[in-house]
Amino acid sequence: MSKNRYQLRCICCGGEYSPQEVLYTCPKCGNRRGTLEVVYDFNQETKWLREDRKGIKKFIDLLPVEEKFIPDNVIVGDTPLYSSGRLADEYGMSGVLIKDDGKNPTASFKDRASVIAVAMAKELGYRDIYAASTGNAASSLSGLCAGNDVKAHIFVPASAPEAKIAQMLIYGAEVFTVAGSYDIAFDLSLKEGEQHGWYCRNSAVNPYLLEGKKTCALELAAQTSLELPDYIFVGVGDGTVYSSFIKGFRDLLALNVIKKIPHVIGVQAEGSAPVKETFEKGDPYEIDDWERTDTVADSIAVGKPRDYLKACRYASEYGGDFVSVSDEAIGSAIMELARKTGVFAEPAAAASFAGFKVLALSGEIPRDSTVALIVTGNGLKDVKTPYHFLKEREISINP
Amino acid sequence: MSKNRYQLRCICCGGEYSPQEVLYTCPKCGNRRGTLEVVYDFNQETKWLREDRKGIKKFIDLLPVEEKFIPDNVIVGDTPLYSSGRLADEYGMSGVLIKDDGKNPTASFKDRASVIAVAMAKELGYRDIYAASTGNAASSLSGLCAGNDVKAHIFVPASAPEAKIAQMLIYGAEVFTVAGSYDIAFDLSLKEGEQHGWYCRNSAVNPYLLEGKKTCALELAAQTSLELPDYIFVGVGDGTVYSSFIKGFRDLLALNVIKKIPHVIGVQAEGSAPVKETFEKGDPYEIDDWERTDTVADSIAVGKPRDYLKACRYASEYGGDFVSVSDEAIGSAIMELARKTGVFAEPAAAASFAGFKVLALSGEIPRDSTVALIVTGNGLKDVKTPYHFLKEREISINP
Numbered sequence: 096m097s098k099n100r101y102q103l104r105c106i107c108c109g110g111e112y113s114p115q116e117v118l119y120t121c122p123k124c125g126n127r128r129g130t131l132e133v134v135y136d137f138n139q140e141t142k143w144l145r146e147d148r149k150g151i152k153k154f155i156d157l158l159p160v161e162e163k164f165i166p167d168n169v170i171v172g173d174t175p176l177y178s179s180g181r182l183a184d185e186y187g188m189s190g191v192l193i194k195d196d197g198k199n200p201t202a203s204f205k206d207r208a209s210v211i212a213v214a215m216a217k218e219l220g221y222r223d224i225y226a227a228s229t230g231n232a233a234s235s236l237s238g239l240c241a242g243n244d245v246k247a248h249i250f251v252p253a254s255a256p257e258a259k260i261a262q263m264l265i266y267g268a269e270v271f272t273v274a275g276s277y278d279i280a281f282d283l284s285l286k287e288g289e290q291h292g293w294y295c296r297n298s299a300v301n302p303y304l305l306e307g308k309k310t311c312a313l314e315l316a317a318q319t320s321l322e323l324p325d326y327i328f329v330g331v332g333d334g335t336v337y338s339s340f341i342k343g344f345r346d347l348l349a350l351n352v353i354k355k356i357p358h359v360i361g362v363q364a365e366g367s368a369p370v371k372e373t374f375e376k377g378d379p380y381e382i383d384d385w386e387r388t389d390t391v392a393d394s395i396a397v398g399k400p401r402d403y404l405k406a407c408r409y410a411s412e413y414g415g416d417f418v419s420v421s422d423e424a425i426g427s428a429i430m431e432l433a434r435k436t437g438v439f440a441e442p443a444a445a446a447s448f449a450g451f452k453v454l455a456l457s458g459e460i461p462r463d464s465t466v467a468l469i470v471t472g473n474g475l476k477d478v479k480t481p482y483h484f485l486k487e488r489e490i491s492i493n494p
Numbered sequence: 495m496s497k498n499r500y501q502l503r504c505i506c507c508g509g510e511y512s513p514q515e516v517l518y519t520c521p522k523c524g525n526r527r528g529t530l531e532v533v534y535d536f537n538q539e540t541k542w543l544r545e546d547r548k549g550i551k552k553f554i555d556l557l558p559v560e561e562k563f564i565p566d567n568v569i570v571g572d573t574p575l576y577s578s579g580r581l582a583d584e585y586g587m588s589g590v591l592i593k594d595d596g597k598n599p600t601a602s603f604k605d606r607a608s609v610i611a612v613a614m615a616k617e618l619g620y621r622d623i624y625a626a627s628t629g630n631a632a633s634s635l636s637g638l639c640a641g642n643d644v645k646a647h648i649f650v651p652a653s654a655p656e657a658k659i660a661q662m663l664i665y666g667a668e669v670f671t672v673a674g675s676y677d678i679a680f681d682l683s684l685k686e687g688e689q690h691g692w693y694c695r696n697s698a699v700n701p702y703l704l705e706g707k708k709t710c711a712l713e714l715a716a717q718t719s720l721e722l723p724d725y726i727f728v729g730v731g732d733g734t735v736y737s738s739f740i741k742g743f744r745d746l747l748a749l750n751v752i753k754k755i756p757h758v759i760g761v762q763a764e765g766s767a768p769v770k771e772t773f774e775k776g777d778p779y780e781i782d783d784w785e786r787t788d789t790v791a792d793s794i795a796v797g798k799p800r801d802y803l804k805a806c807r808y809a810s811e812y813g814g815d816f817v818s819v820s821d822e823a824i825g826s827a828i829m830e831l832a833r834k835t836g837v838f839a840e841p842a843a844a845a846s847f848a849g850f851k852v853l854a855l856s857g858e859i860p861r862d863s864t865v866a867l868i869v870t871g872n873g874l875k876d877v878k879t880p881y882h883f884l885k886e887r888e889i890s891i892n893p
Binding site: 177181202253261266271274283430433437473474475478479482485487493 | 565567568569574576578580594597599600601637638640641642649652656657659660661662663664665666668669670671672673674678682828829832833834835836837838872873874875877878880881884886887888889890891892893
């Protein structure tokens with residue numbers, strides 16, 4: 096297959112660029128508000144779904160890279176979609192779907208972006224990629240670089256869970272633990288990455304990564320035979336994952352495959368909710384970054400969200416919304432989800448369920464709706480947090 | 495579908511029983527040597543593969559439970575089979591396949607057995623199941639009981655990795671940590687389980703669990719379109735996982751689906767190798783249990799293997815063998831596998847690769863063979879062990 100044709104459009108000023116003109120962000124609007132979106136030139140040959148392929152390659156016609164560059168040593172995507180009759184009954188819904196994206200190769204949703212980063216780097220001739228991350232994006236990049244002759248350089252806050260840091264090192268990445276927050280690690284990564292001439296896997300800056308992330312929305316469409324749920328709940332940190340769902344559905348709308356876009360509800364932690372706050376202030380979405388964040392959900396602990404503008408614009412345009420939940424609600428959501436459905440989610444991944452519970456119990460989600468909960472990471476990524484919330488403990492026996 | 499018909503045959507004396515006559519082991523030979531095998535009464539209607547189903551249900555004609563009792567809140571099986579051109583080149587093989595069974599719902603191969611335990615318990619009317627485990631079988635049972643109205647009661651050595659214990663508690667199991675080895679936990683579980691009248695999920699004792707485990711062999715057959723590898727490498731603790739591969743292939747042989755059985759090579763840790771030792775002594779395979787085991791591969795740290803006799807008999811009859819590897823070899827196998835293939839294995843799961851390396855480098859595996867490495871558990875189950883073996887560490891930055 097030949098490469099799909101597309102332009103890059105600035106989410107802030109609407110300016111359009113060819114992929115040859117700019118690498119990352121809009122030169123006029125800068126790399127905070129000037130994030131770009133990929134606008135395809137779909138044609139008669141475009142097929143949204145190619146069932147003869149595996150994982151994200153099923154959606155190759157809607158991706159910005161050539162198929163031959165997409166790593167195939169592991170399969171990204173094709174994660175299970177479960178239906179929980181029990182949760183549907185208990186919360187008065189006609190259906191509750193659980194998309195278990197913790198079943199990706201490195202156990203998180205972020206593999207959908209990393210695989211595109213590696214493919215783009217290969218296409219562009221880079222041998223090094225860098226990323227700042229709260230943990231999952233970095234362990235994901237490390238895992239996708241492994242076996243693909245690309246070196247990962249990682250910047251994480253020193254507080255990232257040890258399982259994630261160990262994962263990166265085992266995969267052979269160079270890991271810098273930064274004294275300070277994710278936001279400080281992010282700014283440092285940009286400086287170091289530019290200085291060394293490495294390719295950038297920071298989702299907010301690199302417009303192609305969202306295209307990888309949107310494959311989760313496309314899989315939902317395929318797995319439900321286009322009977323999409325009314326509501327989708329997903330955790331929000333930088334904002335890119337949130338936007339990726341709307342972008343995926345918007346592409347399907349443009350292709351006339353679906354008629355409407357589900358309400359995508361972004362769930363933030365109460366101790367780290369600048370996107371929700373900014374959305375509520377309304378257009379033109381001028382953000383006040385949070386200097387400090389305070390939440391157990393490390394993957395969404397972002398005080399300076401880099402892709403907030405796209406998230407706010409998309410939510411406004413397509414009936415989305417944001418909600419925030421307490422750490423206690425996240426902790427009990429982990430346990431309830433595990434015990435009632437068998438799916439063990441990491442804290443940020445259980446936030447989607449916690450957010451759903453808030454809106455379902457308050458009546459803001461109409462009864463008999465169908466909802467999908469996106470589980471963005473496996474619970475094994477961070478066992479300490481839920482352990483802290485457990486009421487039951489193991490019982491010691493000395494026989 | 496109606497229930498498949500079968501008999502239970504003692505691996506020691508060959509005595510046959512109906513499923514109504516005995517629950518677990520041969521009354522004559524006792525529960526150490528008298529483990530049973532399930533012998534089906536295959537007929538014209540038997541189809542080894544039903545592609546319209548998901549996970550292990552694809553092999554429902556070769557399972558001892560009714561389909562309606564098999565939990566479907568999560569999908570067990572359908573794990574990816576990767577082909578590593580790089581490992582094949584480096585070790586002079588014509589193909590190296592990696593079966594990533596860490597992609598099961600609770601991140602280990604053991605889910606294949608637990609799902610059958612839950613199905614059998616439901617069929618027989620039990621509401622409680624118990625298991626002794628080095629960790630994976632127990633976290634697996636806990637995860638499969640969750641959402642299925644069955645309570646898991648778990649006995650693990652106090653030294654089991656914390657990620658595994660946390661997993662069990664989060665899924666809502668009752669967890670007893672036993673001061674002492676797996677072997678002590680095992681004997682205690684039998685006593686407590688019998689006293690309370692709980693259903694037993696100890697693979698060696700319960701003959702049906704091996705039937706669940708054999709679905710990995712059946713998946714290999716399906717995924718390779720019956721072009722099975724010449725050699726299969728898999729870690730060995732109690733011996734049941736080992737035997738399950740040969741049993742799966744033997745069922746296919748009985749059905750005339752395949753013509754020969756691959757050489758299944760069981761890999762033990764040098765510090766815990768009683769099955770290998772007993773196999774080398776030869777028939778009648780009188781075992782000397784090891785009082786102490788010493789290995790980082792907690793999932794195969796078994797000094798008193800409960801299903802050794804079946805493993806030895808099967809290996810002898812079908813061209814299998816056993817090899818042992820050092821902890822250092824396991825540690826470096828974890829890193830090499832992760833970095834060259836992108837698959838992060840827990841220690842016992844990387845033992846398969848370590849064992850392959852020993853035999854490939856010594857020339858005992860002929861050049862241009864095809865091999866499959868079974869990765870029985872995800873690396874996130876135990877990040878501390880490989881971290882200990884790492885030469886590279888994270889670099890602290892204070893910007």
